[in-house]
Amino acid sequence: MPQEQFDELLRFFKVLGNESRLKILGLLAAQERSVGELSELLDVKEPTVSHHLAAMKELGLVTMRADGNARLYQLDTQFLIQMSKDVFSQESLATLVDDTAVDAWEQKVLRSFLDGEQIKAIPSQYKKQRVLMAWMAERFERGVRYEEREVNEIIKRHYNDYAWFRRALVDHQFMARDKGVYWRL
Amino acid sequence: MPQEQFDELLRFFKVLGNESRLKILGLLAAQERSVGELSELLDVKEPTVSHHLAAMKELGLVTMRADGNARLYQLDTQFLIQMSKDVFSQESLATLVDDTAVDAWEQKVLRSFLDGEQIKAIPSQYKKQRVLMAWMAERFERGVRYEEREVNEIIKRHYNDYAWFRRALVDHQFMARDKGVYWRL
DNA sequence: CTCCTATTTCGATTTCTATCTAAATAGATT
């Protein structure tokens, strides 16, 4: 999800995450209202209401039209409905946070424990170990069946203690073994 | 909408109206995560993440399970989906704010300008005038056709300047007129 | 039982946010 979209969503929740503004939303859902009316209904001073309405307008949640001195605010129902659909769709949820955040961290881990293709050391933290294991798993092609001898050889190119690493890969389900034959999961 | 429900909705928006928590939502949408993982991914200290997760859990947005020392948090997708459906349905929108707030204000206006059934004075504010007009309109039965003479008579029971009030009722569409016959809208 | 690791609780600090009063603006009325 692009930063821009994330920000709009965040602003949307921020705007509605306030008692006065949520009440305003409800009142405007019924009919358009002037600042003064809302002020009386909510028992909040005009400047405050005006302030809230500006935020809602900025977001696109309400529209405004002048009527004499009064400004009548109206809820943009379409906007709200569209928002709710967008927001809660499975896809948008899945991409709420850009993967780059995750990638960045994993890259950092790889950088600090890899010297080119060589593993310098095994991290003590489990979650960092997993990053290394995932990296090592990528050295194996999916759908290919490897003899234990081959597995050891491939691992040995990157890390000395191939036996430990081979077991780790199986234990943590990056690879599977059956009757001495291995394959990537 | 009952107060309780309004509060839950408000809390929902408050919880999601925070950058860190919205990011957490996104990360958990992809997979369950421990506090430490989230802390690193968000670049925010553990106590803060723990604090946010507590709020989300309190709301029912996430569930938690222990795994060794770690606590793995998982998004309750069902909760989120249900929330979005409930929240943005037309009905709930329409009843977001209890009508009692509106009624209370109108009652207040009526109390201050009515002495029993007698109108003491006409408010200068338009929105208050409308309350009086609505009240007066209720003195007429729907579906009944009134002669102008009858209209004047009924108004005069409550307010002296019947001509002004009669015109106001028509102008502001509480009543309609055709060829000297009136009826309530 | 002791140490280590992951998390939570506590308390303090800093940053936001809602709200108000007072003053400025602008449209309508006389």
Next chain:
DNA sequence: AATCTATTTAGATAGAAATCGAAATAGGAG
């Protein structure tokens, strides 16, 4: 033009929320 009315802008203040470091807690490993 002068005045009135509704709203907005500006500036100040109080209250809430986010965040952190330090300390407490609790599970797992040696």
